[in-house]
Amino acid sequence: MAVVDSIGRGLDAAPGGDVVLTTLDALIDWARGHSPWVMPMGTACCAMELIAASFAKFDFDRHGAFPRPDPRHVDVMVVAGTVTKKMQPAVQRLWDQMPEPKWCIAMGNCAVSGGIFLHDSYTVVRGVDEFLPVDVYIAGCPPRPESLQDAVLQLAKKIRSESIAEGRTHRADLLLPEAPCEPEEAP
Amino acid sequence: MLCAAYPDLCTLFSVEFGDGVLAVEPGALLSSAEDLKRLGFDRLGMVTAVDYGEQFEIVVRLHAPEHHAAVFLKCRVPRSEPRVPSLTALWPGADWHERETYDLFGIVFEGHPDLRRIMLPDDWRGHPLRKDYEDPHVLPRPDYI
Numbered sequence: 001m002a003v004v005d006s007i008g009r010g011l012d013a014a015p016g017g018d019v020v021l022t023t024l025d026a027l028i029d030w031a032r033g034h035s036p037w038v039m040p041m042g043t044a045c046c047a048m049e050l051i052a053a054s055f056a057k058f059d060f061d062r063h064g065a066f067p068r069p070d071p072r073h074v075d076v077m078v079v080a081g082t083v084t085k086k087m088q089p090a091v092q093r094l095w096d097q098m099p100e101p102k103w104c105i106a107m108g109n110c111a112v113s114g115g116i117f118l119h120d121s122y123t124v125v126r127g128v129d130e131f132l133p134v135d136v137y138i139a140g141c142p143p144r145p146e147s148l149q150d151a152v153l154q155l156a157k158k159i160r161s162e163s164i165a166e167g168r169t170h171r172a173d174l175l176l177p178e179a180p181c182e183p184e185e186a187p
Numbered sequence: 188m189l190c191a192a193y194p195d196l197c198t199l200f201s202v203e204f205g206d207g208v209l210a211v212e213p214g215a216l217l218s219s220a221e222d223l224k225r226l227g228f229d230r231l232g233m234v235t236a237v238d239y240g241e242q243f244e245i246v247v248r249l250h251a252p253e254h255h256a257a258v259f260l261k262c263r264v265p266r267s268e269p270r271v272p273s274l275t276a277l278w279p280g281a282d283w284h285e286r287e288t289y290d291l292f293g294i295v296f297e298g299h300p301d302l303r304r305i306m307l308p309d310d311w312r313g314h315p316l317r318k319d320y321e322d323p324h325v326l327p328r329p330d331y332i
Contacts, residue, residue, distance in 0.1 A: 085307070085308060119329070120326070122325050
């Protein structure tokens with residue numbers, strides 16, 4: 001029952017049976033948070049650290065972050081490196097091919113803000129958050145693989161705090177009538 | 188070695204950075220490249236350009252692996268008419284070098300099979316390595332860095 005123990009939230013064992021009760025949120029967040037499959041979007045030198053992180057010495061696979069070079073298989077895009085204006089449509093296209101829910105990690109100074117190419121550059125996009133919704137930023141030039149592991153753990157924490165019901169409640173909010181307000185008196 | 192093999196060109200030679208430099212007119216670029224290739228300079232190192240204001244200088248680096256020698260082949264064209272013959276017929280590998288030089292300097296290589304931009308998006312305006320290139324999106328470097 002180690003798996004069930006690690007859910008740890010909203011979990012009740014029904015007395016006298018092999019049935020456990022939980023919320024759908026807890027189960028889904030547990031599943032998503034433990035297998036953030038990674039799209040290694042390596043565009044520059046940070047990709048070396050990303051590759052190192054995925055191999056035996058650092059092995060971020062043990063956090064469930066399994067690298068898959070196919071946008072349709074993955075949950076997380078790790079943008080590792082400088083994104084140029086020529087590369088931007090390709091990154092955007094791969095991001096659009098990823099199924100929801102999806103998250104993004106900006107790895108390294110270039111992906112965070114443009115890095116050393118921030119000034120006097122005509123061709124570098126100043127951070128992937130110009131066109132992608134970034135969840136976790138990792139500073140460094142390049143960051144160590146441990147930083148990437150930390151980012152994966154932070155992202156897992158973020159994923160576990162999300163609810164699948166948010167979309168519905170958000171839409172429900174929109175249906176509520178506007179609060180009545182007193183019309184201003186004409187002067 | 189070159190002078191002995193090709194005395195006609197000898198007067199055009201100078202030496203920069205320890206290597207021979209052959210400066211020719213744009214019209215003679217293709218024929219001199221052909222001659223150099225026949226002499227053993229059969230490996231194309233690179234094609235690039237320099238912006239000298241009124242003129243562009245096209246620089247072609249040729250290697251002679253058997254003789255352990257290399258030479259710069261240069262030719263100057265006016266800024267208003269930056270056109271030179273393409274070397275793709277002699278070296279197919281010149282294709283991307285010339286596309287890059289076209290992309291960043293706006294040098295037109297006549298006879299190139301597919302002269303498109305290579306580094307920048309196809310809808311880019313201007314040629315960024317020209318001295319007079321201006322881009323409103325560039326963030327200027329502040330003084331304190």
